[in-house]
Each structure stands twice: as C-alpha cells, then as structure tokens.
Amino acid sequence: MHDKKFQVILTAFLVDIVRALTFLRSGRLPYLINWEASIGNTTFITLVISIIIDLKAMTAEDGPQIAETVADKLADVNLDTKHKEPNAKKEKKPKADKPKQGTILLDTLSSPSLLPLNLTVHPPPCRPTPFQPTTDPLFPPSITGRSKEVKKETKLGLNAKKEEDFSEWYSQIVVESELISYYAVSGCYILRPTAYSIWDSIKNWFDAEIKEMGVENCYFPLFIPEEYLLKEKDHVEGFAAEVAWVTRSGNSELERPIAIRPTSETAMYKTYATWIRSHRDLPLRLNQWANVVRWEFKHPTPFIRSREFLWQEGHTAFATQPEAETEVYEVLDLYRRVYEDLLAVPVIKGKKSDNEKFAGALFTTSVEAFIPMNGRGVQGATSHCLGQNFSKMFDIEFETEVEDKKDFAWQNSWGLTTRTIGVMIMTHGDDKGLVLPPRVAHLQVVVVPIPNSKLSEEDKAAMLGKSEELYTSIKKAGIRVNKDLRENYTPGWKYNYWELRGVPIRLELGPKDMVNGVCVLARRDTGAKELVAWGDVITRLPVLLEEIQADMFTKAKATFDGCLERATKWDDFMAAIDRKHMVLAPWADEVEVEEMVKKKSASEGAMGAKTLCIPMEQPELVEGTVCFASGKPAKNWALWGRSY
Numbered sequence: 001m002h003d004k005k006f007q008v009i010l011t012a013f014l015v016d017i018v019r020a021l022t023f024l025r026s027g028r029l030p031y032l033i034n035w036e037a038s039i040g041n042t043t044f045i046t047l048v049i050s051i052i053i054d055l056k057a058m059t060a061e062d063g064p065q066i067a068e069t070v071a072d073k074l075a076d077v078n079l080d081t082k083h084k085e086p087n088a089k090k091e092k093k094p095k096a097d098k099p100k101q102g103t104i105l106l107d108t109l110s111s112p113s114l115l116p117l118n119l120t121v122h123p124p125p126c127r128p129t130p131f132q133p134t135t136d137p138l139f140p141p142s143i144t145g146r147s148k149e150v151k152k153e154t155k156l157g158l159n160a161k162k163e164e165d166f167s168e169w170y171s172q173i174v175v176e177s178e179l180i181s182y183y184a185v186s187g188c189y190i191l192r193p194t195a196y197s198i199w200d201s202i203k204n205w206f207d208a209e210i211k212e213m214g215v216e217n218c219y220f221p222l223f224i225p226e227e228y229l230l231k232e233k234d235h236v237e238g239f240a241a242e243v244a245w246v247t248r249s250g251n252s253e254l255e256r257p258i259a260i261r262p263t264s265e266t267a268m269y270k271t272y273a274t275w276i277r278s279h280r281d282l283p284l285r286l287n288q289w290a291n292v293v294r295w296e297f298k299h300p301t302p303f304i305r306s307r308e309f310l311w312q313e314g315h316t317a318f319a320t321q322p323e324a325e326t327e328v329y330e331v332l333d334l335y336r337r338v339y340e341d342l343l344a345v346p347v348i349k350g351k352k353s354d355n356e357k358f359a360g361a362l363f364t365t366s367v368e369a370f371i372p373m374n375g376r377g378v379q380g381a382t383s384h385c386l387g388q389n390f391s392k393m394f395d396i397e398f399e400t401e402v403e404d405k406k407d408f409a410w411q412n413s414w415g416l417t418t419r420t421i422g423v424m425i426m427t428h429g430d431d432k433g434l435v436l437p438p439r440v441a442h443l444q445v446v447v448v449p450i451p452n453s454k455l456s457e458e459d460k461a462a463m464l465g466k467s468e469e470l471y472t473s474i475k476k477a478g479i480r481v482n483k484d485l486r487e488n489y490t491p492g493w494k495y496n497y498w499e500l501r502g503v504p505i506r507l508e509l510g511p512k513d514m515v516n517g518v519c520v521l522a523r524r525d526t527g528a529k530e531l532v533a534w535g536d537v538i539t540r541l542p543v544l545l546e547e548i549q550a551d552m553f554t555k556a557k558a559t560f561d562g563c564l565e566r567a568t569k570w571d572d573f574m575a576a577i578d579r580k581h582m583v584l585a586p587w588a589d590e591v592e593v594e595e596m597v598k599k600k601s602a603s604e605g606a607m608g609a610k611t612l613c614i615p616m617e618q619p620e621l622v623e624g625t626v627c628f629a630s631g632k633p634a635k636n637w638a639l640w641g642r643s644y
C-alpha cells in the first residue's frame with residue numbers, strides 16, 4: 001500500500017520535472033514566474049492540499065492523469081491572471097485638451113450581396129501541434145487504444161457568460177480562442193495567426209477594391225519630424241497627449257525629438273507638395289498598410305482600443321471638389337461592405353457632427369456599429385473630405401488647365417483598422433467561443449472522425465482513411481479545411497476545441513456514417529446538423545458556407561434593429577439610452593446642444609450620450625419638427641448613443 005503511494009508521488013514528481021524542463025526548453029519560464037508571483041499564500045496552500053487529496057485517491061497506473069490533474073489545477077489558479085494585461089498599471093494621462101472632432105445622408109441598409117466575394121482563399125498550413133498526434137513525451141500516442149492512455153483532456157472554454165459579464169467574457173475569448181496574447185507593454189497586444197489571417201482577408205479584399213478604383217499602395221516612414229507635426233499644430237493639438245516621441249538613441253539625447261506616426265497626413269503631405277505641380281499630376285491616390293501608435297490613456301481593450309494598431313490609410317488629392325467628394329462616399333461604401341459582407345456586422349453610414357468630425361476635415365463620414373451587450377456605439381471606419389485645409393497648410397498647389405491660374409488640391413483621407421476584428425468578435429461570439437463568418441474564417445471546415453471503443457482496428461483505420469480522403473477533396477475544392485485526427489482526445493473535447501475557435505462547419509464521421517456512406521455537417525452558428533452523402537460534400541459545403549454567412553448577418557441585423565429607437569422628446573430619449581439603445585432623434589445640429597446632451601445624459605458610472613453620426617438614410621423630417629433637446633427647429637435626424 002505504502003509502496004504504491006510512494007510510486008504515485010514519485011511518478012508525479014518525475015512528471016513535473018519533465019514538464020518543468022519542457023517549459024524551460026520552450027522559453028515559457030517567464031510565464032511560470034508570472035504565475036508564482038500572482039497567487040497568494042492561501043491560494044497556494046489550498047492548491048497543495050487539493051493536489052495531495054487527489055494524489056491519495058489515485059493509483060500508480062494513473063501516473064499521466066496525475067500530471068494532468070496537477071496541470072489542470074495550476075491552470076485553474078492561473079486563469080484569472082491569464083486574461084489580464086500583465087502590466088495593467090494605470091498610467092496618468094498628462095493634461096491635454098480633448099480631441100475636437102465633426103457632419104450627411106444615408107445609403108440603403110441593404111443586405112449584403114451573396115455573390116461570392118473576391119476573397120483570396122488561403123488554406124492555412126497544417127500546423128503541427130494541434131493537428132498531429134501528440135508528440136508530448138509524457139503522453140505518447142496510444143497504440144493499444146486503452147481509454148486511460150488515449151485521454152488527455154484539459155478544461156476548455158470560457159467560464160464567463162457573454163450576457164452576465166461581457167467585459168470578462170471578451171477578455172477570455174480573445175485569449176482562449178488564440179486570437180491574441182498579452183504583451184509586457186500595456187495596451188499592446190500580440191496578434192496570433194488566426195487574428196492576423198482575419199486581417200489578411202479584410203486586407204486582401206479591400207486592397208483589390210481600392211486598386212480597382214485607381215489607388216496605389218506606397219509606404220512612408222514610421223518617424224515624423226517634429227516640425228512636420230507643428231505645421232499642423234491646430235489639428236494635432238487635441239491629440240497631442242497621444243503622440244509618442246523618440247527622444248534618445250543609446251545614451252545620447254536626440255537634437256530634436258522625432259514623433260512616431262499616429263497618422264500620416266503630416267508625413268505625406270509635405271512630400272505631396274513636391275510631387276504635385278500641375279493638373280497633370282492629379283489625381284494622386286495613395287494608400288499605405290501600416291501600424292500607428294497612439295498613446296491612449298483610456299482603458300485599453302484588445303482590437304478595440306490599443307496603443308499600437310494596424311490599419312490602412314488612404315491619402316488622395318484631386319483637382320476638383322466633386323471628384324474628391326465622390327471618392328469619400330465610394331470608400332465609405334467599401335467600409336460598409338467590409339463590415340456587412342465580410343464580417344456580417346451591420347453598420348450605419350453617416351456624416352459626423354461638427355463636434356465629432358476630424359478637426360482638419362471639411363467633413364467626416366463614418367460607418368457606425370453597435371454592441372448590444374453594453375449599449376455602446378463603435379466607430380467602424382472613417383472617410384474624411386479634407387477640402388483644401390491641408391493643401392493650404394502644406395502648399396499643395398498646382399497649375400490648373402486655365403493658363404496662369406493656380407489652385408490648391410482637394411484632398412481626402414480615409415482609414416480602417418484592426419478594430420474591425422474586435423467588433424466582429426463582440427457581435428457574433430457566444431458562451432462557447434468565437435463564431436466566425438465563413439468569408440473571413442481562418443478555417444472554414446474541420447473534419448472530425450468519431451470512433452468509439454467498440455470499433456475494430458480495421459474499421460478505425462478505414463474511418464481515418466475516409467477522413468483523410470474527405471479532407472483532401474475539400475482542400476482541393478479551395479475551401480479552408482483542416483482535420484483533427486488526434487487519438488488522445490475524445491470527440492466531445494474536440495468539438496469544444498473547434499467551437500471555441502469559431503470554425504463555421506464541423507464535418508463529423510461516425511461508425512454509422514461509415515456504413516451508410518454519409519457524414520454530418522454541424523453548423524457553429526446555430527448548432528444545426530445535416531446528413532450529407534460523401535459524393536455531395538464538395539457541392540454542399542460552399543452553399544452551406546454562404547448560407548451561414550447570410551444567416552449570421554440577418555441575425556445580427558435583427559438584433560441591431562431591435563436596439564435602434566426613435567425619440568422626439570427628452571424623456572423618451574433618456575429612457576431609450578438607459579435601455580442601452582441607440583436613438584434616432586430630430587435635432588437642431590448645434591455644437592452647444594450636443595455638449596449639453598452629453599453632460600445632461602451622463603450620470604454616475606454612465607458616460608453621456610453623443611451623436612454617433614447623422615445617418616445618410618434619413619427618415620422624413622416633417623415640417624415643424626423640433627429638436628428633442630433644445631426645442632429649436634430640427635435640421636435632421638441624428639443617431640445618438642453612448643460610445644466607445
């Protein structure tokens with residue numbers, strides 16, 4: 001009896017030593033150190049006692065399970081710290097003016113065209129770790145098929161509920177689904193391959209569309225001389241506190257500090273002035289895919305608000321105002337399509353109020369999304385008509401077609417960021433994890449064979465063979481597919497694993513299906529399952545993927561519409577805002593009124609409401625309608641809400 005216990009404990013220790021060595025070799029030591037530092041004494045003692053109790057209940061054959069139990073307990077304790085920023089100390093924001101920003105009509109809120117989009121299909125490589133039989137020295141792949149040896153199951157998934165604790169749910173989902181990892185600089189995040197591949201899909205689609213419009217890609221330096229920024233002093237003023245500066249190289253101070261680009265107007269327009277001399281040099285339509293740094297002091301949220309993020313910034317110059325204005329709306333509609341057609345997220349297109357527009361712009365347009373869980377509007381992307389403001393500042397002057405007549409160029413700038421990914425996660429994710437729209441999903445289908453313990457070795461081999469065969473033909477058809485042939489996990493565990501990662505379709509192959517020549521297609525979005533003959537899989541999958549894409553949008557649109565109310569009186573307006581809804585209300589379009597609404601609608605713990613945009617699609621404004629807040633004659637219907 002004592003011998004057995006000794007064996008058990010010895011096995012557990014050996015297991016831990018090998019694990020520790022594996023950790024060391026894989027460079028994950030800092031993670032362990034972080035863990036040690038993050039649990040208190042009581043937690044530690046409780047943990048040790050519970051491990052001892054579990055060890056006592058086990059036998060020597062349970063060696064591998066013991067290690068798993070220990071690992072699970074460590075993971076449980078670690079869970080709380082795993083989803084938080086390692087370095088989330090509050091930094092004080094230096095005093096600075098709040099950014100001043102500011103103004104139109106609405107296109108139809110049509111549902112996305114379901115014609116196949118010009119998306120580049122990029123089947124992901126078969127990453128060895130998750131998809132191969134385990135190479136973990138402690139858990140060699142089973143050859144005997146005995147259940148104790150084949151099961152290696154750790155807890156998967158989220159323990160926060162989207163409805164109950166949205167912010168905790170979000171913190172968990174981005175990490176657990178392996179989209180992001182935290183980093184040692186607060187407000188900066190690592191985008192893991194799944195996240196980056198979603199960005200790649202957006203980028204590939206948008207890039208092809210703007211090239212079709214005649215826009216070319218370029219790249220300007222990350223660093224901006226101080227004098228360039230000072231040239232645009234008035235517009236940068238509101239953002240000054242967010243600009244990060246390089247002031248030193250090694251031990252020596254730089255003669256003049258150099259800014260890290262928060263946006264590239266100043267970097268690009270100084271050069272545009274040297275390139276644009278004549279009307280023949282116009283239009284100049286450039287875009288760059290880049291990273292930018294804005295030293296935010298508001299609470300950071302992965303994808304939604306980070307100090308460094310990825311974006312595209314378009315900077316164009318035209319000879320005439322109408323040409324520039326046409327482009328503003330063309331780009332705005334591309335942004336709508338990114339959200340609605342690719343990400344299945346409904347948005348409203350509109351013009352920003354004078355308060356909310358970019359101070360350097362003649363007018364700003366945007367697409368606005370909405371997060372029902374916290375009742376917040378979120379600006380999805382912006383397309384600005386800069387008018388001649390910057391060309392006058394940077395001397396972008398050209399000889400017109402009329403002899404001896406010069407004019408300043410008409411300019412636009414427009415941008416879309418990795419915030420898109422955050423809005424998509426928030427819109428579709430559920431308590432099981434991500435729900436990815438097929439058009440941007442890293443993987444669209446995963447093949448999961450479901451053998452049972454009664455299956456003969458021969459039948460099992462046939463099932464694995466068929467799974468391989470289906471996988472190969474699906475891949476050949478240009479669908480992003482993977483297979484999960486791991487033998488040391490149960491089918492149920494694998495379901496959770498792929499559900500957490502949001503794969504739109506799971507193709508299951510069970511013993512009965514092997515007899516009947518069929519397989520099951522299970523949808524991630526609804527959980528619905530259908531039987532499909534092997535010979536029909538290749539034709540059914542693309543259709544089902546498009547059905548999922550369309551259904552996800554329809555569902556999100558119904559929710560979005562359910563959160564949109566109309567109010568013509570203050571009390572109704574406030575009641576809707578407090579129901580966490582967006583409100584369409586008639587208003588006088590005055591800066592002071594917006595300021596007043598913001599103040600008056602704020603309460604302890606709840607920020608004030610502001611205009612999200614003046615929708616391009618306007619309800620009829622009956623003559624005599626008055627502003628809901630000031631009682632003055634209304635000029636338009638504005639969309640109001642609390643926002644990110």
Ligand code: 87F
Binds near residue numbers: 235239
């Ligand atoms: C932060 C620091 C310094 C926003 C900033 O929207 C300057 C700025 O100019 C700044 N945050 N902005 C406005 C950016 C305007 C515009 N630029 C090109 C876009 C889209 C892409």
